[in-house]
Amino acid sequence: MFPFKINSFLRMRLCLFIYMLLTIIFIACTSAYSFAISQHGFYKLLKITSLIMPKDYRVCDHKLSLHGTPCQKLFLSYLPQILNDQVVDKLLKTCFRNRSDKNNISRLLNINYVRRNIGNVSCHLQIPRFEKSQHPLTALASFPGSGNSLTREILEQVTGIYTGSIYPDKLAKFTGSHRCPTDGSVFIVKTHSRNVTATRRGCKSMTYSRVIYILRNQFDSVIAEFNRQQLGKTTYASMNEFKSTKWERFVKAYAMSWQMSVLFWLKRYTGSLYVLVYENLISNIMFEIYELSKFINIPMSLKSLYCISINNYDTYFRKYKPKWLVREILYNNTLKADVNKVIKAVLHDLNTNIHISNSLRLYILLQ
Template sequence: MSTEVETIDCHSRSIHFLQASNPPYVALASFPGSGNTWTRLLLEELTGIYTGSIYTDGMSKMSGSRKCPLDGEVFIIKTHATRYRFTHPFCKSNHTSKGYFGKAIFILRDPYNALIADFNRHKAGKITTASQEVFKSTDWRVFVTKRIKRWRNFVLFWIKSFHNPRFILIYEQLVQNKCEELTNVAEFLSVSVSESTLACLLATDETQYKRTKPQWLFKSRLFDRYLRDIVNREINQVASKILRDSHLFQALKGYLL
């Protein structure tokens, strides 16, 4: 008796827009540099539906960013903001009162690595790398000092002030165990996911929006003791407001350098 092995064609799976008059809007909230674009690509594969954004983004790959998210064509919506309500540059004026996040997926990433990624974006673009000299400049030190305070306020909003249903997606755990984490996200979204979809997700090309890191582009080299003290202080402030036995508390403490 022969056994047939199923061949999965991942390229045949198409991503589409919704056609819904009142979809359940879900924030995909993250501090800049925390892997939102990569996560969006995974969620599009997971759900089969394009994700949206409160920004136009200007990326050809992210078709949903060029849509008003209030037109019922998307339901997962990227945001770096701290608010329940949202709009989009392409939305009509009569839409402004309709955007309201009923749920949120909050991406938490090591703030050291998020700051590096965000600084790179400011200085060199989405997928290229700023020079080592730029990271040695005063600009870098000023950037870290100011942005880490915004990181603290952003995290505290989404984990303490957002009171609707929320899923905390820890970036490092997503990298290490993509299948398990996305299965948990699907359950949160009440989305059914087939084994073939999970298999395709495991095979997804993840390099398009990732930088190739030179040997010097690591947090241990870019943050001296002065900057580490500043970042660690803000991490500890956030952790002090979290239950000590929670996985979030443990993740935050694991970020200390």
């Protein structure tokens, strides 16, 4: 049995030790299994297991999630299916005891909550193509500096179709910008213009059938646009430039432009409209994409929604932000008062929309 000579006493002691070790391992595995199927133990066990197991055997595509809670099991069963209101209701009944208000839907489709319930999932995002079946021409409207480019990339993953623009994209960041926005090859079109018609030189004009408007805090969007005009989308202007009279003139001029943009689309436009609050998109991307996909009538599986949500969009965010580049420092009391006045005026004009009004109230900066 043993490759070396050993007396009978030591042999007996060694066999007894091996037997006791195997017994301990068996008891530990049994206890771990019971612990795993408890409400909170399952993913704790997976986390511990993933640390001690070889990389090739770690959790992948939920293969080790066979004995989870009812909520986890339901999430996994719905992973490849189209996510709709009926599926969401069933998940809410199981995970949140039938509390189907919007706050709980937002909690349910929070990326961290979903990750805890489905484990690690391999993601392969689709490569966008040009339009094949006709969708309604949709404006992706916003005030400059409100995250239009970020939203375009997300929408290209949601729809699988390139997005267009009324502005030619000289940097070739978006392939769809090279085509006429009204030639039928794209259906979502970027615009900062206050115009219900998609218009671009050399292309035929066409009226939008619906509009997605990106609303962002004016204090932040003006800073972003000032940075872009000075240096580009991913860098910062210097402190001296923000202290100059050019910055003060810029804030006052763009405050009025922001007001006109918001009121044009949110008050005067009478067609089909979806307001995407930028801050909500950043804080809970999965829930906001789900709501947006329903508006544009693009069905998505739970897995696709999850994969799009965890994609890396860092190229749209400026890195190494200086500590001084904050609203409270960049806006003196006079500029704060000017911008707050504009926000309050918009808030007054849109007081019938609770969702938008709540966001606008959060934009007001204390002096």
